[in-house]
Amino acid sequence: MNGNARRRLTAPTLAMLPRVADSLSFLYAEAVRIVQDDTGVCARIESPRGADRISIPTAALSCVLLGPGTSITQAAMATFARHGTTLVCVGAGGVRSYAGIMPAALTTVWLEKQVRAWSSDDSRLGVAVRMYERRFGSAPAGATLAQLRGFEGQRIKALYKLLATKYQVKRFRRNYDPEAWDDQDPINKALSAANACMYGVVHAAVLALGCSPALGFIHSGTQLAFVYDIADLYKARVTIPLAFSLHASPDPEREARRQLRDNFRAYKLMPQIVNDIQHVLDPDAAGSVGDRTSDLLHLWDPTAGPLPAGVNYGFEADIVDPESE
Known part of the structure; x- marks a missing residue:
């Protein structure tokens, strides 16, 4: 199998991404440290008897509300992003929403x-x-x-x-x-x-x-x-x-x-x-667009519509190279 074929097979598509509709609910966290360990993401809570760890079901959550006193490692954030879980920074008790961190691999x-x-x-x-x-x-x-x-x-x-x-x-x-x-x-x-x-x-x-x-x-x-x-x-x-x-x-x-x-x-x-x-x-497209398998990145064209990205179009248009004149 050549390199181009291998890249096409491993390229991310919308069908590979977690669907937010499949997520169960949210998790509110306060005064904990969220870390990545060998088994997954967990919340570490300090207590008089030491540090307790509670596993977090990242794939089953639509979002995690990060309340006051919460810290999170980069590795844990990367895991949430891979599972399509959004992180929302909130005030005490979940009151007020300050910012949201979303995965980068999203269709527009x-x-x-x-x-x-x-x-x-x-x-x-x-x-x-x-x-x-x-x-x-x-x-x-x-x-x-x-x-x-x-x-x-x-x-x-x-x-x-x-x-x-x-x-x-x-x-x-x-x-x-x-x-x-x-x-x-x-x-x-x-x-x-x-x-x-x-x-x-x-x-x-x-x-x-x-x-x-x-x-x-x-x-x-x-x-x-x-x-x-x-x-x-x-x-x-x-x-x-x-x-x-x-x-x-x-x-x-x-x-x-x-x-x-x-x-x-x-x-x-x-x-x-x-x-x-x-x-x-868009009532006509509800439930359909967003679940289809398609390339995540394309080129916009007002006449032809979406075009595949990563393609050299230099030989497909009638263009004049200024340096050749």
Whole structure:
């Protein structure tokens, strides 16, 4: 077998890459050192009896939320990248998302679709409407964006009232103030913690598809605008009911994270997040583009379309070498 044939056989294709939809959930880490050892990636925790090591199932995780006091070695980061696991740096308890580290070997198919949809007011409006339709199940025909925002606001207020009655909560008002975190009631603490974890997982899904977290269609002005767009699709069904169910919990933040991990597995939310991102960007291509086997790198041509990279096209075009004149 010659060298060129061997390189073609070993060249990475999309089919070889881990699919984010196959990942189970997320892992929140705080005050640990994540290292690579002979058996895989593990979290090393210092205790009075010495250092304990807990194995991390890298291939089964969509993302790892790196909280305060967490350090990670380069070798461990490389393993996460090979398995398609995204690393997201977050604040205490998973609240606030600061940065995401994504694998380099990603196709730009969905990024290009996102940019095309975002760059035109008409197509951007179409994506925003599909997002509201995803939340409602359906949207009133001909409703403006302002009307859809109003419908969503009324829906959330009604949901708060319904859940407050169900759990016998006398009064609830949504409040998120990081500067006065300890003064908030258990529902607000649980909701903020659950939403932050939801943002981390959605952030991982957005990065794993190669999309830009900054190019939002409803939200704008932040590097996580698209993350907030997608996360809003699930709050009414997942994080808000979960937060109200923890109204009497002594540790609502920790319990919210634990139960949300279980919910991600039970509801199979990661495949749904991937499918919803694809659907709102391009309904016709959802579920198909991104799973096909193709070269990861190609050349753009406005007429011929994608062309294979790594090919010398010097003899295929009618060109004049300036040095030959």
